[in-house]
Amino acid sequence: MDMDIANPTEESVMLRAMVRDFVDESVEPQAHDHDKHERFNIELLKSMGDMGLLGITASEEYGGAGLDAIAAVIVHEELSASDPGFALAYLAHSMLFVNNLEFNGNVEQKERIMPKVCSGEWIAAMAMSEPDAGTDVLGISTTAQQNADGNWILNGRKMWITNGCLDDEGTPADIVWVYAKTGTDDRGRAQISTFLVENGMSGYTVGQKIMDKTGMRGSNTAELVFEDCIVPKENLVGGIGESMIHMMRNLEIERLTLAAMSLGIARRSLEEMNKYASDREAFGKPIRKFGQIQRYIGESYAKYRAMRSYIYDTANNMQLGKSGQRLDSDGVKLFATTAAKEIADAAIQVMGGFGYVAEYTVERLWRDSKLLEIGGGTIESHQKNITRDLIGWSE
Numbered sequence: 001m002d003m004d005i006a007n008p009t010e011e012s013v014m015l016r017a018m019v020r021d022f023v024d025e026s027v028e029p030q031a032h033d034h035d036k037h038e039r040f041n042i043e044l045l046k047s048m049g050d051m052g053l054l055g056i057t058a059s060e061e062y063g064g065a066g067l068d069a070i071a072a073v074i075v076h077e078e079l080s081a082s083d084p085g086f087a088l089a090y091l092a093h094s095m096l097f098v099n100n101l102e103f104n105g106n107v108e109q110k111e112r113i114m115p116k117v118c119s120g121e122w123i124a125a126m127a128m129s130e131p132d133a134g135t136d137v138l139g140i141s142t143t144a145q146q147n148a149d150g151n152w153i154l155n156g157r158k159m160w161i162t163n164g165c166l167d168d169e170g171t172p173a174d175i176v177w178v179y180a181k182t183g184t185d186d187r188g189r190a191q192i193s194t195f196l197v198e199n200g201m202s203g204y205t206v207g208q209k210i211m212d213k214t215g216m217r218g219s220n221t222a223e224l225v226f227e228d229c230i231v232p233k234e235n236l237v238g239g240i241g242e243s244m245i246h247m248m249r250n251l252e253i254e255r256l257t258l259a260a261m262s263l264g265i266a267r268r269s270l271e272e273m274n275k276y277a278s279d280r281e282a283f284g285k286p287i288r289k290f291g292q293i294q295r296y297i298g299e300s301y302a303k304y305r306a307m308r309s310y311i312y313d314t315a316n317n318m319q320l321g322k323s324g325q326r327l328d329s330d331g332v333k334l335f336a337t338t339a340a341k342e343i344a345d346a347a348i349q350v351m352g353g354f355g356y357v358a359e360y361t362v363e364r365l366w367r368d369s370k371l372l373e374i375g376g377g378t379i380e381s382h383q384k385n386i387t388r389d390l391i392g393w394s395e
């Protein structure tokens with residue numbers, strides 16, 4: 001039997017088939033409309049709870065599916081081949097929140113919260129970025145101070161938060177994983193701690209739903225405001241000052257699944273341009289006969305295959321909840337995000353005027369692809385991390 005790095009087991013073949021059916025039936029028909037109207041399809045995301053996909057990497061005892069990094073990559077690739085905006089909302093919920101809770105939360109927090117986020121009763125978000133700090137995590141200015149009864153008072157603003165608001169009426173995420181400054185460490189650097197803020201806690205509101213994004217318009221992006229927001233002591237994750245550990249445990253799967261989203265964009269763009277190049281004739285022959293079109297298709301195919309191999313190789317070697325694979329999670333995201341943007345661009349070029357309008361999908365994929373070079377770490381941050389990690393390296 002042929003070895004397929006992207007479908008290594010019977011289980012992965014079945015998972016991919018199930019998600020593809022769901023995408024064909026329910027995701028693809030709504031993608032264009034939700035992009036056009038900048039609307040997040042919350043009901044569709046919630047429905048993924050019934051399929052066991054919202055807690056894909058969470059333990060079965062808390063309502064998750066207990067699956068691995070390969071499974072997470074498959075789901076993100078398949079969703080993104082149709083609707084990257086929707087896939088981003090899924091990623092924010094299932095990776096940035098649920099996977100984080102799985103590997104960093106305590107038993108009480110998991111027992112209380114996990115069933116709600118795995119079923120889709122609650123939609124979740126993760127808030128690290130701020131108006132004045134993104135890449136520079138230690139530069140955040142949201143603060144948390146403990147009061148006399150041990151609870152925490154949060155003050156500050158978070159920016160660009162996917163799923164931060166659930167609708168156009170300012171309903172905030174049901175629960176949000178928040179990083180806040182709780183002091184300075186022995187070396188004088190910001191000490192960051194992690195809090196679980198739930199809708200209904202006083203002082204937690206949506207500042208604005210961010211409109212007119214280039215792409216990813218099927219997901220909601222919001223500014224969140226914490227104004228003397230009271231967070232009970234039970235909602236501190238781990239110990240004070242442990243956020244760096246939490247980030248390290250989660251960043252690798254975040255970056256890998258963002259790369260998987262790029263893979264879905266690349267695959268779909270390639271499919272569309274390849275089909276079009278057979279159907280479209282110019283000067284009496286299909287345009288795929290022209291050398292310059294062959295260059296777009298040939299180079300896109302080779303890039304797509306390289307992305308696919310690197311992404312699934314990294315997924316096959318990734319142990320969830322453990323750090324140590326940063327070199328390749330940075331590497332796949334660095335390579336795949338730009339490759340996807342280039343392949344979507346090639347697709348528009350091959351499809352001429354039709355490529356430039358929404359009916360043919362690739363212009364949406366092209367717009368969506370750009371975000372992946374920025375969110376979850378900019379490509380510049382990956383270049384820096386990789387170079388730092390390669391000191392003394394030889395194969």
Ligand SMILES: Cc1cc2nc3c(=O)[nH]c(=O)nc-3n(C[C@H](O)[C@H](O)[C@H](O)COP(=O)(O)OP(=O)(O)OC[C@H]3O[C@@H](n4cnc5c(N)ncnc54)[C@H](O)[C@@H]3O)c2cc1C
Nearest residue numbers: 126127128129133134135160161162374375376377378380
């Ligand atoms: C649609 C969308 C969804 C998002 N979702 C979330 C979310 O759910 N949760 C969340 O917390 N955040 C989210 N983000 C924020 C995203 O992660 C940040 O935009 C990203 O980390 C970059 O931060 P920044 O925008 O502040 O840019 P900056 O960090 O200010 O960077 C600006 C430029 O400077 C470069 N730069 C910065 N530092 C260096 C350096 N040391 N060396 C070289 N170059 C450098 C950057 O690479 C970039 O080119 C989202 C953003 C968008 C647009």
